[in-house]
Amino acid sequence: MKISKYCLLAVMAVALTILLGCTKPKTSTKPHLIFKFVFDSTQVRLNGFGQPDSVMPSDHAGQNPQMNVMSAHYIELASYDTTGLGRGTVLYMTPSANGAIDFSKEVLTPNNGVFYSVELDSVKPATYKWLRVSLAYQNYSVKMYIDTTVSYGGYNIPIQGQYPCTIASFIGVNTYITSYEVKTKTISVNGNKLQGYWGFESVDTFYYNYGGVNYSYPYTFVSSGQAPDSATTVVNPLFLTSPIPTGSCVATGQFVIGSNVGPTSQLTITGHETQDIIITVSLSVNKSFEWKEVNHDGKWQPTIGEYIVDMGVRGLVPIIGQ
Numbered sequence: 001m002k003i004s005k006y007c008l009l010a011v012m013a014v015a016l017t018i019l020l021g022c023t024k025p026k027t028s029t030k031p032h033l034i035f036k037f038v039f040d041s042t043q044v045r046l047n048g049f050g051q052p053d054s055v056m057p058s059d060h061a062g063q064n065p066q067m068n069v070m071s072a073h074y075i076e077l078a079s080y081d082t083t084g085l086g087r088g089t090v091l092y093m094t095p096s097a098n099g100a101i102d103f104s105k106e107v108l109t110p111n112n113g114v115f116y117s118v119e120l121d122s123v124k125p126a127t128y129k130w131l132r133v134s135l136a137y138q139n140y141s142v143k144m145y146i147d148t149t150v151s152y153g154g155y156n157i158p159i160q161g162q163y164p165c166t167i168a169s170f171i172g173v174n175t176y177i178t179s180y181e182v183k184t185k186t187i188s189v190n191g192n193k194l195q196g197y198w199g200f201e202s203v204d205t206f207y208y209n210y211g212g213v214n215y216s217y218p219y220t221f222v223s224s225g226q227a228p229d230s231a232t233t234v235v236n237p238l239f240l241t242s243p244i245p246t247g248s249c250v251a252t253g254q255f256v257i258g259s260n261v262g263p264t265s266q267l268t269i270t271g272h273e274t275q276d277i278i279i280t281v282s283l284s285v286n287k288s289f290e291w292k293e294v295n296h297d298g299k300w301q302p303t304i305g306e307y308i309v310d311m312g313v314r315g316l317v318p319i320i321g322q
Contacts, residue, residue, distance in 0.1 A: 031273045033091075033123055035075065035116045036280055037109050039067040043284035046315040050237025050252075053314065060309065061298045062287030065140035065167070070283070071106035072115050073172050074134035074250060077267065079126055081241040085250060089124045092116055094136065100174040100192045101136050108137070115281075125271040130238070131318040133281060134250045136172030138311070139182070141165070142289050144202065145299035152217050157208050162299070165202035165221075167289070169311040171195055171232050173249040185222045195249060196227030198308060225308070233312035253281075253316035267320055277320070284315035 041064035047053035056062060078088035095105050109115040143162045150157050166183035170193055177189040182201035199222075206217040236244045236252045244250055256265045267279070290310040291300050300306055 030119045030121060032117045032276050033120050033269070034114055034276055034278045035072075036112060036114045036278065037070050038280050038282045039070070039111050039285050040282050041285050043282060043286055043315055043317065045284055045286035045288075046235050046237075048233050048235060049239050050235055050315075056287070056290065059293050059296070060290055061293050061296075061300070062290040062310075063142050063300065064287060065142050065285055065289045067111060067285055068139040068141065068166070069108040069110050069113075069137075070115070070135060070139075071108050071137040072133050073101050073106070073136035074132070075116055076132040076250075077123075077126075077128040078130040078132060078242070079128050081129070081238055083130070084242055085132065085244055085248065088130075088132070089126065089128070091118055091123070096176075098176040098192055100176040101172045103137065103170070103175050103177045103180065106137055108139070120269065120273045120277065121271055123269050123271075125269050128255065128267045128269070129265075130252055130254055131267075131279070131281070131316070132250045132252050133316060134172060134248070135283075135313060136175065136249070137168070137170055138313075139166065139168045140285075140289070142167060142300065145297075145301045146303055147301070148303055150206075150217070155210060157206065157210075157215075157217060159206050159208070159217075163202060163204050165200060167198055167200055167311075169196075169198040171249060171311055171313075182222065185220070187222065187224055194226070194229075195232050196229070196311065197224070198227065198311065199224045200302075227308050227311060231309050233310055233314065235313070235315055251313060251316040253318050255279075255318050255320055257320050265320075267318075280319040282317040282319055283313045284317075286314050288312065288314050 045053050073094045075091040076088045095102050107115055144165050145162050147160045168182045173195040174192055176192050179186050179188040182199045185201050187199045202221045208215050234251055238252055255267045291306050292309050294304050294306050
């Protein structure tokens with residue numbers, strides 16, 4: 001489903017006081033429940049209702065971004081299809097600032113990196129079917145296509161080709177940001193930004209030939225913008241039995257054991273574990289970077305007005321024991 005601009009920070013805040021003692025990195029010898037991110041461009045691409053969504057609108061196109069880091073704002077375990085948001089076992093929530101997610105407190109996690117760990121004896125013993133994670137921030141690399149002419153050194157230089165760029169996108173519904181680094185450049189904000197805000201950086205060199213002589217034109221381009229309101233996909237296959245209220249930013253996925261999904265695909269916590277339990281949170285980035293086309297050629301061309309319409313991950317699969 002598409003998500004509008006108000007988040008559930010107030011609803012979740014009650015849980016924060018419970019969580020403060022459980023957010024430290026693993027330092028003890030006790031067994032832990034460990035969560036790590038994996039970004040998978042081959043994982044099934046889902047829509048907001050958890051259904052396959054391989055066909056885009058005719059005037060849209062997408063890329064598989066090369067993910068650099070991701071952050072989680074909220075983690076919850078739910079036992080039943082009907083367990084409402086916040087009524088399961090809430091493990092973690094980032095502190096807030098200015099009534100929003102505090103970006104400075106986010107843990108930026110790379111592929112195969114651990115984004116959260118908690119001692120198992122502090123987790124409520126139960127059998128859990130679902131994992132909910134609010135994905136607040138992502139930083140990734142994509143390709144932009146440029147076909148234009150620039151003026152440099154008194155010459156008009158034709159530029160044509162694919163060039164690398166980095167995008168920092170804030171998919172948490174409302175985030176307080178002082179400043180952030182896109183790749184090498186820092187953008188200052190000092191305020192709140194709604195879901196879909198992004199920063200862009202491209203640093204490269206154009207090469208061209210003039211009169212038989214090769215020239216180079218180094219450039220740096222930094223900008224920021226906002227995706228359309230309610231345009232970020234948040235996958236929730238429980239939309240009928242346990243809907244995510246308007247304005248949340250929480251993706252939902254069913255636990256699996258290995259590659260098997262079924263009635264026994266559940267996470268059981270007894271409170272007497274002797275070994276770590278590792279949960280690989282596999283996120284589908286299958287064409288998760290989506291834009292509105294002008295040329296209809298499958299190439300993202302921001303210089304001709306092709307703008308970002310969606311940056312939401314396209315599925316969350318929590319895999320037990322990997």
